[in-house]
Amino acid sequence: MKVTFAALAGALLVAVGLTADVPPGTGAKRTVTFQDGANGYAGTVDIEIWAVSPNTCLEGNPNASSDADNDGGESQILMRFENIIGDKPGQIPPKSAIHSAKMVVSAFDPGDTVHLHRMLVPWKRTATWTSLVAGVTADGLEASKQKDSFTFGKISASSSDIPFEVTDTVQAWANGTPNYGWVFINTGGNGWDFYTSEFEDVKQRPKLVVEFTPPKK
Secondary structure, eight states, X not given: OOOOHHHHHHHHHHHTTOOOOOOTTSOOOEEEEEOTTSTTOOOEEEEEEETTSTTOOOXXXXXXXXXXXXXXXEEEEEEEEOSOBXXXXXXXXXXXXXXXXXXXXXXXXXXXXXXXXXXXXXXXXXXXXXXXXXXXXXXXSSEEEEEEEEEOSOOOSSOOEEEEEOHHHHHHHHTTOOOOOEEEEESSSSOEEEEOTTSSOGGGSOEEEEEEEOOOX
8 A cells, every 4th residue: 555745744743633734625624713813813702781781882891791680780791703604714614514613711700500592683793782672582583592502600620711512503604594693691690701802811712613524626
């Protein structure tokens, strides 16, 4: 059996835990990470909306809270990773097969269980509690009734990274469904906080990690 230099090099990269660049159109499995400030990506939009300050735009804060009773009023978090589907380098090609997708946030204050629901309607980065008509309801109209994922609110002693499983939603976006992101809705009055895409430490900003196979050309 003839073994090429390229095959040997690829095997060596795998052996040491690295991944070789895969030429487009080969149908090989790839992994891409979207995180503001990393690899030139700057498409994360994450805002908190709060019933106590219903007309205030909270976009730009370095952290956000999902809380059913935040000083007397509910607060929710909206998050969207823009420009992730497309034919440009670093994007997920349309009609790709999504094997795994995890949205990871760096939490610093545990609280009650938080549900993550896919948004079904568009929203602006200047959105407020009032502009979204008393916040977001997971009613199948504003956001999906079925939750994409959830957390029990606990934070590991060794890591603050909290992963949310979102494979089905990213697959829907790859298939052509509009990407309106997600809403974090807390199930209780003990807030659950994490760092946003404006936080100074890039490593602690939200990220979306996707493993996929592009369609063969």
